[in-house]
């Protein structure tokens with residue numbers, strides 16, 4: 001299961017695609033089966049409009065697709081393009097057989113995923129026609145939160161579990177792990193939990209989540225200008241780039257708001273269609289010292305400049321002195337990577353280790 005270019009115009013909500021390896025001595029019979037599988041299971045999903053949290057973007061009716069490649073194929077360059085830019089139907093490597101529409105793009109990319117680094121996700125589905133609040137055993141959920149080797153299972157800042165998807169979905173839960181055996185153990189724990197609702201099935205996927213496959217080398221730049229725009233998002237401009245930290249990114253956004261012209265930062269993130277870079281990782285390399293006027297030696301109030309080369313003066317008592325500045329250290333974390341809070345992180349982004357996060361103290 002691969003997560004793909006998050007800005008793809010006709011993407012689905014989770015922006016994922018799945019590939020399955022099938023082995024057969026009788027391809028004709030398999031293709032007949034795939035025809036009916038397509039017709040009975042996938043094609044009926046065509047035209048459904050998924051309501052999205054991102055209501056500002058234009059919605060398209062779902063347009064699923066399926067492709068069959070006779071041999072195992074792998075293409076690292078094509079796969080990586082599919083994480084970083086829009087891919088058109090016309091540029092897909094030709095499949096031996098294909099069904100449906102736009103979904104063929106994701107399907108073809110999933111098949112070509114070289115799987116060089118991978119993580120796991122155990123997914124369980126609700127019983128058919130069950131809707132509304134998901135029932136997950138509370139104790140089992142807490143046990144999984146404590147389990148070593150899982151990631152993106154919890155947002156401590158919001159004190160909430162990220163196991164269950166939000167909104168309308170046949171998925172009951174997804175547990176992301178570094179190792180397959182932990183995914184298996186965690187899924188069984190949750191399914192066997194007393195208060196967990198019955199599941200119709202579950203499966204472990206190999207995924208490209210948390211691999212950072214979508215990122216390049218960090219970009220280093222000198223901050224020229226910081227602006228907080230409507231909605232609380234922060235724009236950082238340098239001579240060569242424009243970066244965005246979204247309000248939802250929590251600590252990252254707060255940190256960005258405190259940057260000043262002359263600070264040196266390093267950033268990693270995808271280039272959005274408007275050419276701004278959406279920050280997924282940031283590290284401060286150098287902070288300009290904060291300059292301020294000294295305090296008045298007589299009454300301890302701040303002194304102010306009287307104009308160019310005219311020295312400084314206390315507004316309260318009138319004490320004068322030569323023009324000078326004092327420098328103050330700025331209390332921001334340097335040389336540590338910061339990333340958005342878990343609930344607003346991209347599926348593809350690799351979490352910084354807990355130890356590193358604890359050192360940050362912001």
Ligand SMILES: [Zn+2]
Nearest residue numbers: 296299314317
């Ligand atoms: Zn004074």
